[in-house]
Amino acid sequence: MRRLQAALEDFGRMILFALEVVAWAVRPPFRLELVVAQMAFIGVGSAFIVGATGLSAGMVFALQMNYALKQFAAEGYVGGSVAFSLARELSPVFTALMVTGRAGSAIATELGTMRVTEQIDAMESMAVNPIQYLVVPRIIAAIVMFPLLTMLFNVIGYAGGFVMGVYVARIPIGPFLEHTREFMDPADILHGLYKAVVFGAIVSVITTWRGYAAAGGAKGVGEGTTRAVVMSSIAVLLADYVITFISVGT
């Protein structure tokens, strides 16, 4: 009961924190160079791991679909089903989970360390608001970069599926591409990108909050980072379910 209450209080404080972030985001000064630096860290820095995951997911998924669809002599649909699943589900979710592990944990650790070594207090003492200076750029960068990384995942994932389907499973290239076009609608890609925007907001708010609210020295920072990653991952999966349910129903 106690712990439930503490968890709810913590959640409430995180919501207030998110509202404060919005208030500080729309107020000058706008520090564009900080946003760009965070985009480089979150986006460029995660490109490799997201690309590698995309490649392997696309390749494996193509092989599995080929194995399944062969039983109905429907291998031609492998390309379409790979593209469809990537765009709507695999890319946004895998990207969010990979970026949480790589950049989200780093954000929580960095801000947490700044909190416990009084660097955040020092910033406040110099009349610079740490939410505006530290948190807002990270959240904006995440909201912009998550969809871009998801797009990267889509492209590399489909390329991986193409290589497996056409060159390994020997599916004729014509039907592979033709059925992809038939299957796919721009709305499917947008659906995934829309999810990515939501995931970017969720992951960045949770990880910055865990860092910003850290306490208790190095140990506290470590625990905060672990919680940030676990909470972000669960929240992404939950949000994925909710968005999917709202958009396609049962």
Add this chain to the structure above:
Amino acid sequence: MIEVEDLWKSFGTNQVLKGITLSIPKGQTYVVLGGSGSGKTVLMKHVIGLFKPDRGLVRVNGVEISRLDGKPLTDARQLFGMVFQGAALFDSMTVFENVAFPLTEKGWRDRKSPDEIRARVVEKLEVVDLGEEVLNRWPSELSGGMRKRVALARALVSDPQVVLYDEPTTGLDPITTDYVDQMILHAKQKLQITSMVISHDIASAFKVADRMAVLYDGHLAAEGTPEEVRRSTDPFVQRFLSTWFAKQ
């Protein structure tokens, strides 16, 4: 300039401050003495609004800073410079970027040109006896005392009206300590800066203080001019000061 009235603060069951009242007139230096863990840092952080009191208030320049939040609080801190006990340098920034931070992050209206900022940073580092060779070093590459001196330079770089020093000389050698004392005196005499100094160094305290207080068990066990505090009959104050005056 600074008025603290009946300030109470606890953390959980730990009642740290139990009704502190003090006032620091403009241009004066106020020293707070007290044992480790007596709440000196907590008191100082209330003055700049980093902690909110459970009861009582803090006024700076007539503004009740203890009730401000958000943007008004951030703006009110334009008046201040603060040296943190642990230096609290930004470890993702070089020494130059650290000291320049209060200048580069000022609103665009009163922002200085890069050349002016550089000149100012070099000048303030010189005051704490650090040369240009440290400008591009990272805080992790400095000794503890050097870090403290960089923190001093950073607190003074924007010429604040009020400077809060949390143990500015702890960890410094006697010569540098004397240097910092001179700096505090100079800031008062030349720039009419109002200072609050937390110190463990009784010799320094008596050198720089216009008024002083000894914090004990959440109260001010003694408060007044250095002479008044020295003649205090409070047993803790007696014991606290005797450790040093015995050596004289």
